[in-house]
Amino acid sequence: MKYKDRQGNILEDDKMQESIVRFLYGTYPGEGLLKILTHKGISKLAGAILSTKVSSALIPYFVRHNNIKVRDYEMSGHRSFNDFFARRLSPGARNVELNPDVLISPADSKVMVYDCDDDAEFTIKGIRYNLAELTQSKKLAEVFAGGQLLVFRLSVDDYHRYCYVDSGDKSQNYRIPGILHTVNPAACEETAVYRENERVISMLKSENFGLVMMMEVGAMMVGKIINYEGPTYVRKGKEKGRFEFGGSTIVLAFRRGTVEIDRDILLNSQQGLETKVSYGEKIGVKGQI
Numbered sequence: 001m002k003y004k005d006r007q008g009n010i011l012e013d014d015k016m017q018e019s020i021v022r023f024l025y026g027t028y029p030g031e032g033l034l035k036i037l038t039h040k041g042i043s044k045l046a047g048a049i050l051s052t053k054v055s056s057a058l059i060p061y062f063v064r065h066n067n068i069k070v071r072d073y074e075m076s077g078h079r080s081f082n083d084f085f086a087r088r089l090s091p092g093a094r095n096v097e098l099n100p101d102v103l104i105s106p107a108d109s110k111v112m113v114y115d116c117d118d119d120a121e122f123t124i125k126g127i128r129y130n131l132a133e134l135t136q137s138k139k140l141a142e143v144f145a146g147g148q149l150l151v152f153r154l155s156v157d158d159y160h161r162y163c164y165v166d167s168g169d170k171s172q173n174y175r176i177p178g179i180l181h182t183v184n185p186a187a188c189e190e191t192a193v194y195r196e197n198e199r200v201i202s203m204l205k206s207e208n209f210g211l212v213m214m215m216e217v218g219a220m221m222v223g224k225i226i227n228y229e230g231p232t233y234v235r236k237g238k239e240k241g242r243f244e245f246g247g248s249t250i251v252l253a254f255r256r257g258t259v260e261i262d263r264d265i266l267l268n269s270q271q272g273l274e275t276k277v278s279y280g281e282k283i284g285v286k287g288q289i
Helices: 013-027 030-035 038-047 053-065 079-086 131-133 137-142 263-270
Strands: 002-004 010-012 102-104 111-115 121-124 127-128 148-154 162-163 168-170 174-176 201-205 211-216 225-229 232-234 241-245 248-254 257-261 274-277 280-284
Touching: 002 263, 053 079, 111 121, 111 263, 127 131, 131 137, 131 211, 131 232, 137 211, 148 257, 201 225, 211 241, 257 263, 263 274
Parallel strands: 002 274
Antiparallel strands: 002 010, 102 280, 111 148, 111 274, 121 127, 148 248, 162 241, 168 201, 168 232, 174 201, 201 211, 211 248, 225 241, 257 280
């Protein structure tokens, strides 16, 4: 699938990965295999294997195949592949924009913006969603009806730690059980991935953008969604949590008028294109309300 960087250049996902996804979601043999692969137990098993010492032998191949920019990361002392996958950034590798009026990206990812209508419904890749179904809360759907949703898709080559987009009071974490589809765009065209996958929801009473819903979505071969804190006061840019192996997604929901997303991201989203963004990078500003 194609997407753009902030300079307007067209980039493309791994074609082999997309071909595999289309086989799984578009053929009868693939659908049979998919029933096995999306089972949470399989992802847990894969996570357990990738946490063993012997799995560290996979690291050099993974780095080469995915063009990992090793200078950006702490590359020593990894005891397993999963330990490496959740690696930390080197000091200074990302700059977090701390201007209180600026909205930042929570992660290295590809982002798209969706409008949530007055019935709290929106469409992702041709699949119609309802926020009440997604969150299992009619109350939340009413709160964010008419607002905006930002969907941040992380692929395997991205940094898999994520941060708070503003300072404020964070709620407890609510886990919604589910299966684990891939979040590859080709899969999102075929099934309601974000309604079926396991996800964790928390709320942020932010100081500058009003009430924000934060949702982490598990994906195929992602063993864990790890959030570090329960209810507490948090600071903008502080690390909120991490994903273990696989691609994953973060969804942020904002109330009507509370944010103004950068023009390039909005235009790309209107064209059906994601925009590549970095952890802590400016993606919008405080709304006028």
